[in-house]
Amino acid sequence: MAITLNINGRDYSIDADPQMPLLWAIREKAGLMGTKFGCGIAQCGACTVIVDGNAVRSCNTPVATAVGKSVRTIEGVSENNDHPVQVAWQDLTVPQCGYCQSGQIMSAVALLERTPEPSDNEIDKAMAGNICRCGTYPRIRAAIHKAAEMSKT
Amino acid sequence: MNEFNFTRRGFLKIATTVAGGLAIGVPMPRMAEAGGHGGGAEINAWLTIDPNNIVSIVTPQTEMGQGAFTAVPMMVAEELDIPWENVRHVFADANRHVNNDNLYTTTSTGGSTTVSRRHPYMMQAGASARERLRHAAAARWGVPVDEVMAKQGMLTAGSNSGTYGEFAADAAMVTLEQEPAIKAYGDWWLLGKDVKRLDIPLKTNGTAVYAMDVTLPGMVHAATASCPVPEGRLVSYDFDAIKDMPGVIAAVELKQPKDVAAFTDMRSGVAVVAESWYQAKNALAVMPVVWDYGRGASISFESQTAEAMSLLANPGTLVLNEDGNIGRNLDRGVNHEAVRGIIDGADKVVEGEVYSRPFETHATMQPPCAVVDVKADRVDVWTFTQDIARSLNEVADQLGRDTKDVYLHQTYLGGGFGGGYNMYVHRQAAAISAEVGRPVKVIWSREEDIAQDAQRPPVWGTYKAALGDDGLPVALVTHFVGEEKMPAFSQRGVANMPYLVPNRRHEYSIVQSHIPIGYHRAPGANSNGFIVEQMVDELAQAGGWDPLEWRIKMTEGNEPWQRVLLAMKEKSGWTPELGRGEGMGCAVVESHGTIAGCVATVAVSRRGQIFVDRLQYFMNSGYTINPLNAVEQAESSAIWELSHAFFGGLDIRDGRIVNTNFDSYTMMKMPDTPPAIEVHIENSENQWWGGLGEPTGPPTPPAVANAIFYATGTRIRSTPFAKAEL
Ligand code: FES
Ligand code: FES
Numbered sequence: 001m002a003i004t005l006n007i008n009g010r011d012y013s014i015d016a017d018p019q020m021p022l023l024w025a026i027r028e029k030a031g032l033m034g035t036k037f038g039c040g041i042a043q044c045g046a047c048t049v050i051v052d053g054n055a056v057r058s059c060n061t062p063v064a065t066a067v068g069k070s071v072r073t074i075e076g077v078s079e080n081n082d083h084p085v086q087v088a089w090q091d092l093t094v095p096q097c098g099y100c101q102s103g104q105i106m107s108a109v110a111l112l113e114r115t116p117e118p119s120d121n122e123i124d125k126a127m128a129g130n131i132c133r134c135g136t137y138p139r140i141r142a143a144i145h146k147a148a149e150m151s152k153t
Numbered sequence: 154m155n156e157f158n159f160t161r162r163g164f165l166k167i168a169t170t171v172a173g174g175l176a177i178g179v180p181m182p183r184m185a186e187a188g189g190h191g192g193g194a195e196i197n198a199w200l201t202i203d204p205n206n207i208v209s210i211v212t213p214q215t216e217m218g219q220g221a222f223t224a225v226p227m228m229v230a231e232e233l234d235i236p237w238e239n240v241r242h243v244f245a246d247a248n249r250h251v252n253n254d255n256l257y258t259t260t261s262t263g264g265s266t267t268v269s270r271r272h273p274y275m276m277q278a279g280a281s282a283r284e285r286l287r288h289a290a291a292a293r294w295g296v297p298v299d300e301v302m303a304k305q306g307m308l309t310a311g312s313n314s315g316t317y318g319e320f321a322a323d324a325a326m327v328t329l330e331q332e333p334a335i336k337a338y339g340d341w342w343l344l345g346k347d348v349k350r351l352d353i354p355l356k357t358n359g360t361a362v363y364a365m366d367v368t369l370p371g372m373v374h375a376a377t378a379s380c381p382v383p384e385g386r387l388v389s390y391d392f393d394a395i396k397d398m399p400g401v402i403a404a405v406e407l408k409q410p411k412d413v414a415a416f417t418d419m420r421s422g423v424a425v426v427a428e429s430w431y432q433a434k435n436a437l438a439v440m441p442v443v444w445d446y447g448r449g450a451s452i453s454f455e456s457q458t459a460e461a462m463s464l465l466a467n468p469g470t471l472v473l474n475e476d477g478n479i480g481r482n483l484d485r486g487v488n489h490e491a492v493r494g495i496i497d498g499a500d501k502v503v504e505g506e507v508y509s510r511p512f513e514t515h516a517t518m519q520p521p522c523a524v525v526d527v528k529a530d531r532v533d534v535w536t537f538t539q540d541i542a543r544s545l546n547e548v549a550d551q552l553g554r555d556t557k558d559v560y561l562h563q564t565y566l567g568g569g570f571g572g573g574y575n576m577y578v579h580r581q582a583a584a585i586s587a588e589v590g591r592p593v594k595v596i597w598s599r600e601e602d603i604a605q606d607a608q609r610p611p612v613w614g615t616y617k618a619a620l621g622d623d624g625l626p627v628a629l630v631t632h633f634v635g636e637e638k639m640p641a642f643s644q645r646g647v648a649n650m651p652y653l654v655p656n657r658r659h660e661y662s663i664v665q666s667h668i669p670i671g672y673h674r675a676p677g678a679n680s681n682g683f684i685v686e687q688m689v690d691e692l693a694q695a696g697g698w699d700p701l702e703w704r705i706k707m708t709e710g711n712e713p714w715q716r717v718l719l720a721m722k723e724k725s726g727w728t729p730e731l732g733r734g735e736g737m738g739c740a741v742v743e744s745h746g747t748i749a750g751c752v753a754t755v756a757v758s759r760r761g762q763i764f765v766d767r768l769q770y771f772m773n774s775g776y777t778i779n780p781l782n783a784v785e786q787a788e789s790s791a792i793w794e795l796s797h798a799f800f801g802g803l804d805i806r807d808g809r810i811v812n813t814n815f816d817s818y819t820m821m822k823m824p825d826t827p828p829a830i831e832v833h834i835e836n837s838e839n840q841w842w843g844g845l846g847e848p849t850g851p852p853t854p855p856a857v858a859n860a861i862f863y864a865t866g867t868r869i870r871s872t873p874f875a876k877a878e879l
Contacts, residue, residue: 033366034359039599043815074359081358089357096218098356099518099567124824133518135792137826
């Protein structure tokens with residue numbers, strides 16, 4: 001079935017079964033490889049993208065439900081790797097293996113758009129769905145605060 | 154520790170690059186000799202200087218976030234004296250390695266050895282290049298070599314100056330009378346400074362390429378299932394039942410070569426191939442498959458535990474020799490034949506209960522994945538591996554092809570932790586691609602990953618000791634039980650514990666197990682440290698000693714340990730006596746040549762909820778190349794083991810792993826992360842370089858368990874703690 005998906009402001013015409021998880025439509029059909037697969041059951045957050053402003057787990061979101069909405073992936077966060085969240089991530093050397101980080105960054109971007117100065121509790125809540133097997137949590141927390149700080153000025 | 158002694162003259166391989174630069178091949182002893190001297194040295198890496206003054210360093214190790222791609226270039230840049238911005242890291246060519254008599258010596262990445270073993274060779278390469286550049290400049294300018302300065306990528310002599318790049322081609326022609334000596338330890342401008350890892354920017358915009366991200370024209374996707382009970386075999390499958398499902402292309406039998414699979418053999422199973430991976434996975438899930446489960450079907454974690462308990466009720470069946478099998482040569486007063494007799498005749502005997510740790514799985518964030526394209530003239534491979542050459546050889550073996558035709562392309566790893574060894578996903582992809590005649594991407598579902606990973610083995614252990622009049626142990630016997638495939642893991646950090654007990658005996662026994670196992674971040678030390686370091690607290694308590702003072706006393710004269718223990722005492726605010734419901738605990742474990750101490754502060758609520766408020770680490774690795782990277786890795790290893798202490802743990806029933814995905818194999822997340830993790834570097838700076846990718850993990854669970862004991866009076870002897878009753 002022909003489907004049009006708007007990803008990062010661009011329309012992609014893809015041929016997919018409506019039940020295909022959005023994750024695989026993004027990766028296999030749109031060819032955007034920054035969004036990762038980690039568990040397939042909405043338990044790890046590696047596949048997090050922003051749909052109409054909300055962080056969602058694309059691995060269990062049927063592609064049909066994203067039609068007519070705006071989907072943002074890591075590729076759409078900034079042109080030059082310089083969104084405040086990305087800069088804070090680089091300054092505080094957050095990523096290790098890096099595999100979870102697209103999802104972490106998307107969750108953080110969604111959080112900061114809604115809550116520009118999150119408390120530790122708000123960070124805990126917003127980031128609780130993102131596993132980092134490398135254990136970069138303390139740096140993620142500090143980087144979210146830093147990005148919030150940078151966005152103020 | 155790291156004495157090296159290569160022949161100064163002619164040990165490097167010098168060449169001119171195509172672009173007119175200088176290329177230097179860096180030798181390194183073969184693994185077997187790595188602990189000793191540099192005989193039989195071969196090229197381990199290439200350093201090139203281009204005319205545009207860019208220095209590239211090719212190393213054959215893999216980057217999984219541990220920092221290999223940054224540490225090695227730092228060592229070279231230090232001696233070469235080139236601005237850090239001019240340094241690049243380049244992936245190595247596995248095909249060239251394998252087909253040129255192991256050009257890079259070894260491509261294995263593990264055991265925290267990238268820095269500890271390789272630094273003298275990498276630094277020598279940098280020094281040699283710098284000297285050649287100076288000679289080249291001296292010749293062109295007609296000045297004595299002594300007058301040529303090489304600094305920050307520039308050569309100068311009086312009014313003459315030029316970049317390294319301008320002299321790189323000439324430098325390739327220079328023959329040195331003698332290779333320069335490398336700098337004295339500590340006499341550095343770059344090493345010892347915080348440097349951000351080179352791979353970080355690629356990992357904030359999704360551009361770092363993992364095997365998962367490789368796409369080839371015409372590529373199909375495969376989901377696989379090996380027998381859910383390890384060692385079992387595929388009997389039959391019914392492809393007809395799924396062949397009309399959307400996107401489905403084929404089912405391919407995965408053939409195990411022998412009755413008992415070796416660590417990296419393909420295991421008996423079946424793959425479903427489809428246009429999209431989710432179609433392959435869904436079709437595989439409903440395809441009828443018949444298995445012959447084999448001996449494993451009667452094994453459970455409960456039955457293994459029962460077997461271990463009955464073994465522990467008696468003396469061990471095997472005794473470890475005096476040296477143990479790991480570690481530096483600490484003086485051990487072992488008199489093991491007499492130990493049991495001394496304890497039996499003693500007045501004050503402490504008898505431990507049984508401690509244990511369960512199986513754990515790697516659960517690397519990227520599940521195992523490989524892309525293979527088998528063609529008539531060549532085979533291309535991208536895979537999850539911590540050893541590119543080994544995986545290339547495995548693909549060649551799988552297909553019966555000449556290694557010359559196999560090209561393995563390195564990618565970043567979405568986690569490793571030892572899971573990138575004992576991996577056969579690329580064998581599967583090769584077999585499937587050969588069968589369907591198209592490039593294939595195999596992805597293990599998370600369920601398949603947890604079921605088939607080479608797991609961290611369990612351990613059970615106990616001890617018995619006799620105390621003297623001063624309350625310190627005079628005799629100690631330990632008895633640890635491991636599984637049958639790598640029983641040595643049940644002894645690491647046990648027989649070579651640093652505590653000076655005058656009479657010691659270390660026994661072990663083995664339980665049956667069909668579960669495949671492998672290396673897992675600080676193998677052996679990770680589980681055994683939990684037991685030994687709580688035993689120490691029990692012995693100290695029985696003898697009326699403060700647990701930290703006990704450790705200090707029992708390692709007297711051992712400078713590296715004393716340095717860590719005294720720092721813990723002076724800097725952590727140490728006291729085991731806190732207010733009600735609060736406790737401080739300590740533990741120290743050595744792994745990979747680094748001694749890591751942890752002081753944990755916990756609070757336990759009335760309802761038994763445990764809060765880890767603060768973790769303080771004290772590490773002695775001799776030297777530290779990049780403190781920032783060391784701290785990152787210390788935090789990472791600490792959280793790794795804290796995760797296994799509070800979550801984690803595999804259960805086995807009817808031979809299969811009960812946990813299936815992250816809903817049943819749980820791990821630490823942001824809200825569970827302790828508010829404070831502090832890392833102190835307490836280096837001896839006396840010519841040894843310990844590994845830093847793993848050592849803060851092992852002391853973490855015992856330090857927390859000891860702290861819980863001081864907070865509540867209850868000792869936790871197994872993980873995950875969530876199951877413990879407080
Ligand atoms: S892959 Fe979607 S949450 Fe794990
Ligand atoms: S950086 Fe490796 S899983 Fe998060």
